Amino acid sequence: MSHIKPNLEEQLLTHFGFSSFREGQKEIIESVLGGHHTLATLPTGSGKSICYQLPSVINEGLTIVVSPLISLMVDQVKLLKSEGFKRVTALNSLLNFKQKSQIIKNLDQYNLVYCSPEMLQQPAVINRLKHIKVDLFVIDEAHCISQWGHEFRPDYLRLRELIQALEEPTILALSATATPEVQEDIIKSLSVDMKRIIYPMDRINITYNVLHSENQLEKQEQLHTIIKQVDSSTMIYFSSRQMTEQISLQLKQQFPDRQIAYYHGGMDQQDRLLIQQQFMHDQLDIICCTSAFGMGVNKNNIRLVIHYHLPPNLESFIQETGRAGRDGAHCVSALLYSKGDEAIPFQIIESELPEDHEIKQYLSQDRQDTMDFLTETKQRFLEYHSHQLKVNNDISELSIINKLIAFRDKRKKVKIKSVLDMVQWINTEECKRKRLFESYQSNTREAEFECCNSCGFNIYDWELERTHELQSKDNWREILDEMFYRGV
Amino acid sequence: MIYFYHILLNMLTRLAKQRTISSAYHILRGKKSSQTLQDIHLFQLQPLYGIYPDLKKSTYDNWIDQLISQQFLLNTDDTFSLDLEKVGEIRDISKSFNGLIYNNFDKEFLKALKLLAQTLSNISYGQFRFIPLIDDMNIQWKVKKIIRENESKQDWLINQFYQELFKCLDEVDEIQAEIFVMQLSGVNRIGYSRKQLAELYQVNKEDIQLTTMNITHSLITMINNNPNQFPLLHSLIPAHKFHSITVSAAKTLELIQQGYSLEKIEQVRQLKLSTIQDHVVEIANQVIEFDIQQFVSESIEKEIKECLARTSTRRLKQIKDELHPSISYFQIRLVLAKLNQNEASEIINEPY
Ligand SMILES: Nc1ncnc2c1ncn2[C@@H]1O[C@H](COP(=O)(O)OP(=O)(O)OP(=O)(O)O)[C@@H](O)[C@H]1O
Ligand SMILES: [Mg+2]
Ligand SMILES: [Zn+2]
Numbered sequence: 110m111s112h113i114k115p116n117l118e119e120q121l122l123t124h125f126g127f128s129s130f131r132e133g134q135k136e137i138i139e140s141v142l143g144g145h146h147t148l149a150t151l152p153t154g155s156g157k158s159i160c161y162q163l164p165s166v167i168n169e170g171l172t173i174v175v176s177p178l179i180s181l182m183v184d185q186v187k188l189l190k191s192e193g194f195k196r197v198t199a200l201n202s203l204l205n206f207k208q209k210s211q212i213i214k215n216l217d218q219y220n221l222v223y224c225s226p227e228m229l230q231q232p233a234v235i236n237r238l239k240h241i242k243v244d245l246f247v248i249d250e251a252h253c254i255s256q257w258g259h260e261f262r263p264d265y266l267r268l269r270e271l272i273q274a275l276e277e278p279t280i281l282a283l284s285a286t287a288t289p290e291v292q293e294d295i296i297k298s299l300s301v302d303m304k305r306i307i308y309p310m311d312r313i314n315i316t317y318n319v320l321h322s323e324n325q326l327e328k329q330e331q332l333h334t335i336i337k338q339v340d341s342s343t344m345i346y347f348s349s350r351q352m353t354e355q356i357s358l359q360l361k362q363q364f365p366d367r368q369i370a371y372y373h374g375g376m377d378q379q380d381r382l383l384i385q386q387q388f389m390h391d392q393l394d395i396i397c398c399t400s401a402f403g404m405g406v407n408k409n410n411i412r413l414v415i416h417y418h419l420p421p422n423l424e425s426f427i428q429e430t431g432r433a434g435r436d437g438a439h440c441v442s443a444l445l446y447s448k449g450d451e452a453i454p455f456q457i458i459e460s461e462l463p464e465d466h467e468i469k470q471y472l473s474q475d476r477q478d479t480m481d482f483l484t485e486t487k488q489r490f491l492e493y494h495s496h497q498l499k500v501n502n503d504i505s506e507l508s509i510i511n512k513l514i515a516f517r518d519k520r521k522k523v524k525i526k527s528v529l530d531m532v533q534w535i536n537t538e539e540c541k542r543k544r545l546f547e548s549y550q551s552n553t554r555e556a557e558f559e560c561c562n563s564c565g566f567n568i569y570d571w572e573l574e575r576t577h578e579l580q581s582k583d584n585w586r587e588i589l590d591e592m593f594y595r596g597v
Numbered sequence: 598m599i600y601f602y603h604i605l606l607n608m609l610t611r612l613a614k615q616r617t618i619s620s621a622y623h624i625l626r627g628k629k630s631s632q633t634l635q636d637i638h639l640f641q642l643q644p645l646y647g648i649y650p651d652l653k654k655s656t657y658d659n660w661i662d663q664l665i666s667q668q669f670l671l672n673t674d675d676t677f678s679l680d681l682e683k684v685g686e687i688r689d690i691s692k693s694f695n696g697l698i699y700n701n702f703d704k705e706f707l708k709a710l711k712l713l714a715q716t717l718s719n720i721s722y723g724q725f726r727f728i729p730l731i732d733d734m735n736i737q738w739k740v741k742k743i744i745r746e747n748e749s750k751q752d753w754l755i756n757q758f759y760q761e762l763f764k765c766l767d768e769v770d771e772i773q774a775e776i777f778v779m780q781l782s783g784v785n786r787i788g789y790s791r792k793q794l795a796e797l798y799q800v801n802k803e804d805i806q807l808t809t810m811n812i813t814h815s816l817i818t819m820i821n822n823n824p825n826q827f828p829l830l831h832s833l834i835p836a837h838k839f840h841s842i843t844v845s846a847a848k849t850l851e852l853i854q855q856g857y858s859l860e861k862i863e864q865v866r867q868l869k870l871s872t873i874q875d876h877v878v879e880i881a882n883q884v885i886e887f888d889i890q891q892f893v894s895e896s897i898e899k900e901i902k903e904c905l906a907r908t909s910t911r912r913l914k915q916i917k918d919e920l921h922p923s924i925s926y927f928q929i930r931l932v933l934a935k936l937n938q939n940e941a942s943e944i945i946n947e948p949y
Contacts, residue, residue, distance in 0.1 A: 191726045208734070370793065377651070380790040382730060387787045585766065585778035592714070592783035593759040594721040 117163070124166050125192075131156045133308045137281070138163055140304055141245060146280040148251070148295060149306040150549075153285045153431025154407070158185065161247040161281055165221040166194075170242035170278075174223045176249045177262055179203060180401070182223040188407075189221070196220040200228045217241045226264035229271055238271075243278040248295075251282035252424065255294035263493030269299050277301070285310055285431065286424040288548045310427070310549045314434045317541040317561040318443045318568045328445050332356070332415065333363060335443060335568060336395070340367070340575040341412040342388075343395045346429055348418040348453050350375050350399055356417065357397040367394045374401035394575075403429055409436040412573055416444040421454040422527035423534060423545065439558040443568055446535050454528045462521055463487040468513045471495070472506060490517070540564055598772060599811045601803035604645065605660055606687050609670070609679055611640040615911060618670075618677045622657045625649040627700045629843045631875035635930070637697060638882045638937035639911050647700030648810045649803070656803065693815040702835045707813050708733055709833040711781060711788070712740045713758060718783030720744075721755045730782045743832065754829070761827045765816050773812045776805065849876035850884070874927045881934035889931045897924055901932040 117135060121127050130138075133151045137160045140147045151157050165172035176182045182199045189197045196219045198212055216222065216237050228234055248254065253262040272280060280303070282295050287310075296303050322328040336343070347353045353371040361369050370393050372384045387393045389408050396402065400420070414433045420426045426444070434440030463471065467483060471491045483491070494516050498509050537544050541561035543553045559566040589595075608621040616636060623633045627647020637646045664670040671678050712731040719727045729737060747754040766774040776798070782788040791809070795802040817834060820827040852862045859877070863870050880887050889898075904919050916929055 187728050191728045193726060378732070380792060382732070383782075383787060383790045386728065386730060386782075390785060390787050392787055583775070583779075585771075585775045586763075588778050588781075588786075589759065589763060589766075592718040592721075592781065592786065593755055594718075595759060 120167060121159070121163060124163065125159065127159075130159075133306065134159055137306050140306060141279050141281050142167065144279050146299075146301050146303045147306060148282045148287075148292060148303045149308070150284055150287050150292075150310055151308050152310050152312050153428060154312070154435035155285075155308075157249070157283045157285070160283065161245060161249075162189070162221065164245055165197075168220075168244040170244035171216065171219060172221045172245040172247060173229075173238075173243055173278075174221065174247040174249055175226055175229065175265070175268065176223050177226070177253050177265075178250075179225060182225070184406075186223060194221070197222070199223040200234065201225040202227065213237050226262060226268065230264065230267060235271060235274060238275055243275050246272055246275070246278045246280050248280070248282045248299075251284045251295050252287045252291050254282075254298045255287075255291040263489060266298055266493075272299065272301075286427050286549070307550075309546075309552075309554055311542065311546040311553050312431065312434070313554050313557040314437055314439055315430060316439070316441045316556065316559040316566050317430075317545065318441065318566065319535050319541065319562060320443060320445050320568070322445065322447045324447055328417070328447050329356075329359070331445055332360075332417070335413070335415065336360065336364060336367075338569070338571065339413050339441075339573045340394070341573040342391065342408070342410050343413040343415065344402070344411060344429075344432060345395065345397045345415040345417055346420070347397060347399055348420075348457065352417065353397040353399060357395075360395060360397070368392060369395045369397070372396055372398040372402045374399060400425065400429065403432070406432050407435060408432070410438075411435070412438075412440045414440070414442050416442075418453055419444065419446060419450050419528075419531055419535065421457060421524070421531070423531055423548075424527075426531065427545065441568065441571060444535065451528055451532050454531075455525070458521060458524045458528070460484070461486050461524075462517050463491055463513075465514060467491075468510055468517070472509060472513075490520070538563055598776075598798070598800060598804055599807040601660070601801060601807055603688055604807060605664075606679075606684060608640075608642055608645060609664075609677075610681065610684075610687055611642060612636075613679045614676055615640070617675060618661060618672055619657075622652065622654065625652050625657075627696065631843075631846075631879050634843075634879050634882055635934070638934060641937070643697035644694040646696035648694055648696045648814075649806055650700075650704065652803075652806075660803075693811055693818065695814045695818060699814055699817055703810065703813050703817065705736065705835065706817060706833050707809075708736045709739055710762075710830070712736055713743065713833070714762070715782045716740055716744060717755045717758050718786075720751060722784040724784055727784075730787070739833075743829075757829050761830045765819055765827070765830070768819060769812055769815050773808060773815075776808055777812045780809065843876075843879065846876040846879045849873055850880050850887075853877070853880075874930075878927070878930045878934050881931050882937065889935055893928045893931050897928060898932050900924070901929055902936070905933075905936070 117138060118129065121130065132155070133149070134156055137147060137149045137151075140149075141160070141164055149157075149160065151160075161172055161174060174182075176185075179199075179201045182201060183203070186197055186199045198219055198221075200209065200212055200222060202225065204212070210233075212222075213233055214237075224234075248265070248268065254265040254268070272278070280299060280301060282299070282303070284291075284295075287295065292305065292307070320331050322331055332345075345353075345356065347356065350373040353373050357369050357371040360367070368387075370384050370387065372381060372388075376384075384393070384396070385402070385406070388396050388406075391410075411433045414430050416426070416429070420429060430442040433442060461484070463483065467487065468491065470482065472495065491513065494513055495509065498504060498512055504512075534541070534544055540553075540563050542556060542564075546553050556564075562568070605621065608624065609618075612620050620633070620636055623630070624637055624642050624646055625648060627633075627650055633646075637643050661670065661672075665672060667683070669680055669684050671680070708731045712729060715727070715730055719725070731737065744751075744754070766777060769777075776794060779794060779797075780788040780791075789797070791802050791805040794805045798805070816830070820830045820834065824831040848866065849862060852865065857865065859870065859873050862868075862873050866873070877892065881889055893901075900920065901916075901924065904916060908915065908919060910916065911933075913926060913929060917924075917926060920929070
């Protein structure tokens with residue numbers, strides 16, 4: 110680092126065009142620039158990315174960002190590139206061999222490289238990194254390290270070895286959903302001393318609502334009423350792909366004037382990109398989506414986030430509602446709950462973890478690359494845990510099986526408890542906001558607008574009118590003229 | 598609008614009783630196998646080759662199931678038949694398709710055109726920062742190159758692109774032009790997906806795909822025929838990709854041109870003779886200037902042609918049975934390939 114202390118505000122303005130820091134950003138940036146390993150929490154949408162993006166342009170060496178979701182990574186890189194940052198790239202499984210080699214070869218030319226944890230296990234990547242000056246090693250969504258976290262990713266546990274191999278660059282772990290327990294776990298897993306910069310994770314501009322219903326029909330009526338009253342940028346989350354399509358079709362029939370589309374992981378890449386960008390450009394009013402449309406989405410004027418199904422845990426709920434109101438203005442979260450809805454997340458848990466016979470089959474397979482009978486999440490789970498166990502080579506096959514089953518059951522317990530916590534939150538008559546954030550922080554801040562339905566907010570009294578006009582040109586000549594600024 | 602249903606029936610009537618039901622699927626996807634490449638020549642389906650590269654098997658099967666449930670189609674073990682009376686008149690609306698010749702670069706051309714449109718639209722409003730809607734790195738690179746080369750005359754570039762595109766689209770059907778333009782993205786405007794257009798026009802997603810491909814082929818033909826009128830769009834067509842033979846066949850061709858015999862190639866490449874022969878048939882199908890005289894003498898060629906004129910079948914076994922036993926399948930296939938090529942080149946050279 111240069112010996113002249115850079116004026117951070119000036120740097121922020123030149124590189125990102127923001128005139129001042131938001132709460133917490135400067136403190137975190139100063140901490141990492143000062144070489145302190147840092148664990149920081151800030152609410153969703155508060156601007157955690159700047160906390161490593163700015164250091165990456167100030168530092169001489171490389172900044173690596175580990176990110177759990179490929180789509181999130183790709184979106185961030187696209188956005189940065191579109192803002193004129195050239196020395197940024199992503200290393201992930203979407204690249205073909207040639208592209209990957211090219212990036213690895215030129216790794217020292219970049220300021221900022223987003224990486225999937227899997228990619229950081231590859232010898233070619235590790236060896237190259239050993240010969241490069243890595244200044245900052247960022248773990249975004251760091252709760253993925255923790256066994257107690259909702260999104261535990263075994264690959265994250267291997268980061269420690271890598272960091273040690275790199276002669277300890279400064280580490281920055283970021284999260285918007287890390288309880289004190291999870292924070293402990295993160296620090297323990299990385300086995301370094303970390304300075305904690307813990308900001309409250311609650312979102313003061315979101316009003317929380319839970320609407321109970323007796324059955325799906327009543328739920329659909331609730332949805333209809335809310336959509337009718339609120340004509341503004343809206344996301345509706347579902348836990349099944351099929352339901353996104355079904356409800357989006359239904360809403361289109363009910364609201365022919367609104368622009369509505371669905372988005373899920375089963376769509377092809379080009380369609381996903383188009384729909385996402387249409388939504389970002391306010392060409393769509395309502396998007397019916399699964400959690401595949403989530404973390405990467407940074408649209409500032411989303412006013413309403415509806416959960417048609419309950420998410421599998423409170424952290425996902427916080428992440429997903431966190432898409433709303435990123436401009437700081439008022440926004441609303443509405444979770445629609447029918448008794449028995451928890452059956453879906455319970456089913457998903459069952460399908461995510463390997464069953465006894467799958468564990469046995471996995472271990473009896475000698476070629477571990479023909480695992481078609483397992484879903485990807487099951488594979489990942491088995492691969493990591495059996496690898497850890499086999500490091501002890503005097504362990505018998507039977508006891509490996511038993512240990513894997515024990516791991517599986519432990520994981521299942523954590524997940525089931527998360528769903529039960531979610532249901533408990535849904536049913537509480539206490540302040541929703543307080544209960545939502547109580548495991549993260551001792552005090553919840555006062556809501557900036559209305560608080561929640563327990564505190565007297567009635568979503569049926571809430572109306573919003575459309576503020577933007579949808580373009581209506583459909584004559585191709587006019588469209589072309591407008592596109593290329595002819596005769597406008 | 599080009600309807601998938603019409604295209605499908607069109608293909609199936611030609612393939613009925615001769616090929617399996619999935620042969621049409623492979624043709625639409627542009628499978629690069631000797632069998633499929635041979636089929637398109639035998640049944641004169643060259644224009645439709647590879648016009649739907651991302652057609653899903655499940656989608657295709659759905660269409661077939663529908664035909665079966667309407668009792669238009671009967672699937673048997675190794676082939677299928679169509680009830681032509683029930684089906685009614687089958688219109689040939691595949692006019693401007695040119696799949697065999699274009700399938701190697703049409704997608705690339707379309708992507709480049711879309712990205713150039715998005716880029717120039719943004720630039721025309723003074724916007725230099727936007728998220729490209731085409732992810733393909735090679736295409737991005739290509740478009741950047743065009744922008745860079747014309748840095749000093751950006752206004753000219755925008756105007757030129759606009760004029761060329763306008764002129765092209767003016768030539769196709771109004772509805773086609775509309776469907777094409779609706780898919781373009783520009784400043785503050787993101788194009789519609791195929792699915793969304795299908796909803797808007799109340800047709801199937803497959804119809805939008807084929808219609809888009811059809812316009813694309815029309816544009817390519819127009820541009821290729823008048824490169825002077827469309828210099829900018831012409832530069833988006835890669836010049837070197839006009840042949841579509843498999844990589845492996847290309848190697849075989851190279852060796853033949855160096856004077857190797859088929860037996861020698863068999864040794865060098867460690868492939869079965871039958872595979873090498875498949876290559877030669879593929880080459881004979883694709884490469885107009887390829888001469889088959891070294892494998893079929895003039896008199897045998899004449900004999901085969903006469904037999905073909907006599908019998909109307911395209912089933913090899915029947916043809917073979919009619920001929921002298923010393924004439925091989927390989928020779929028959931080569932003659933067929935050349936014959937088809939002449940017919941094909943007539944189709945291809947038709948004006949759009
Ligand atoms: N200092 C700032 N001034 C104004 N806007 C800012 C500032 N810092 C960040 N932003 C903007 O805030 C938005 C959210 O930032 P970012 O995506 O980094 O949030 P995040 O904390 O990572 O959220 P999440 O937890 O949802 O991932 C971005 O649009 C970003 O440009
Ligand atoms: Mg973030
Ligand atoms: Zn409250």
